[in-house]
Amino acid sequence: DADVTQTPRNRITKTGKRIMLECSQTKGHDRMYWYRQDPGLGLRLIYYSFDVKDINKGEISDGYSVSRQAQAKFSLSLESAIPNQTALYFCATSAGTEAFFGQGTRLTVV
Amino acid sequence: AQSVAQPEDQVNVAEGNPLTVKCTYSVSGNPYLFWYVQYPNRGLQFLLKYITGDNLVKGSYGFEAEFNKSQTSFHLKKPSALVSDSALYFCAVRDMAGGYNKLIFGAGTRLAVHP
Numbered sequence A: 001d002a003d004v005t006q007t008p009r010n011r012i013t014k015t016g017k018r019i020m021l022e023c024s025q026t027k028g029h030d031r032m033y034w035y036r037q038d039p040g041l042g043l044r045l046i047y048y049s050f051d052v053k054d055i056n057k058g059e060i061s062d063g064y065s066v067s068r069q070a071q072a073k074f075s076l077s078l079e080s081a082i083p084n085q086t087a088l089y090f091c092a093t094s095a096g097t098e099a100f101f102g103q104g105t106r107l108t109v110v
Numbered sequence B: 001a002q003s004v005a006q007p008e009d010q011v012n013v014a015e016g017n018p019l020t021v022k023c024t025y026s027v028s029g030n031p032y033l034f035w036y037v038q039y040p041n042r043g044l045q046f047l048l049k050y051i052t053g054d055n056l057v058k059g060s061y062g063f064e065a066e067f068n069k070s071q072t073s074f075h076l077k078k079p080s081a082l083v084s085d086s087a088l089y090f091c092a093v094r095d096m097a098g099g100y101n102k103l104i105f106g107a108g109t110r111l112a113v114h115p
Helices: none
Strands: A004-007 A010-013 A019-025 A031-038 A042-051 A054-057 A064-070 A073-078 A087-094 A099-101 A105-109 B003-005 B010-014 B019-021 B024-026 B033-038 B044-050 B056-058 B064-068 B073-078 B087-095 B102-105 B109-114
Touching: A004 A087, A010 A019, A019 A031, A019 A087, A019 A105, A031 A064, A031 A073, A031 B102, A042 A064, A042 A073, A042 B102, A054 A064, A073 A087, A099 B044, B003 B087, B003 B102, B010 B019, B019 B109, B024 B073, B033 B064, B033 B073, B044 B056, B044 B064, B073 B087
Parallel strands: A010 A105, B010 B109
Antiparallel strands: A004 A019, A019 A073, A031 A042, A031 A087, A042 A054, A064 A073, A087 A099, A087 A105, B003 B024, B019 B073, B033 B044, B033 B087, B056 B064, B064 B073, B087 B102, B087 B109
């Protein structure tokens, strides 16, 4: 089993719909992150959390919200999806200098 | 703010030839630098990191990277490329702003190794 698991792996949703992307980890790390990947832009940080009570905005948090339900779970929500949120989304965890990534969720907003 | 730049969108190399994927950085303080690789339909995998010490860092799959402080560069290298090295490569720098440890990524460089 993967150490960092993202669900769903692929999702197509309509504009205006609410959608949640989930991430769970078995590494026991306190730090969790959500990134989005767009061609030519690399990975950009959306939100990060250093423990259950600690949530911080990244560089592109507008239109997104997160929930840290437990040390092992960190969910990303799009309250009202829009087409420019079509991207590949990655969850990551870290306990030190190295980060461990999930396999990604490919989200398409039509 | 910390940042990294990858000046090449794509690098093409013949199998067996040496490869270099370029990265330059801009940081305040001592840089913590990383290389990650992304294979098709996969997440990012850690290749190597520079924190301190020897300027030549060895990593996974035969890759290495050379830290050059005067040129603010951290280029990824491999002496002999394999077709299976074809992937998307990301350089990253650690950002400690606000006391939080985050990774800031470059735009990525696609490496294509031709038989």
